[in-house]
Amino acid sequence: MPAARRETPRGEPRGGPPEAEHKRVLAARRRLLGMLLILVIGSGALAFTELAAWWVVVPPSVMLLGYLALLREAAKADAERRELARTSAARARSSAASPTAASPITGPAPAPAPARAPAPARAPAPARAPAPAPDAEVIDISASLGPAGEEFYDQYADAKLRAVGDLARALAS
DSSP states (O other): OOOOOOOOOTTSSSSSHHHHHHHHHHHHHHHHHHHHHHHHHHHHHHTTTTTOOOOGGGHHHHHHHHHHHHHHHHHHHHHHHHHHHHHHHHHHHHHOOOOSSSOOOOOSSSOOOOEEEOOOOOOOOOOOOOOOOOOOOOGGGGGBBBSSBBBBBOOTTTTTTTOHHHHHHHHOO
């Protein structure tokens, strides 16, 4: 008997590096595409041999065409994600290179920048106070007791205690 798969909480990656997750997604896409192709071919063969009506081919064909459109959009999204990862990695590499490690300046020295007036000092941003915790309200339930000390009738409380036929006896008395 195969072992049960472990459920993963929502938002948590299923495990492994992102490359492994992407490979698993691609494998699932290929499996579904293969299944839809087999379904279309099988329904076409049934219609060709006149074991089924011609319109039997229509639903699997529509599903295949819809899935191909979905795969096209998924491929575009994957390409955009790869490009974004590539540009962010290049940006991280360029920011990691320190400006002091730049090549020495050759040629004439640049002219010194003109002196500017000092900028007015900004006041430090006020520290945000933490949001106050909501206060708990204490509810006194002793007011729910009647003058004789009995509780109000709870229709669900005695349903478990009532036996079959008790209701008929209570209504008769």
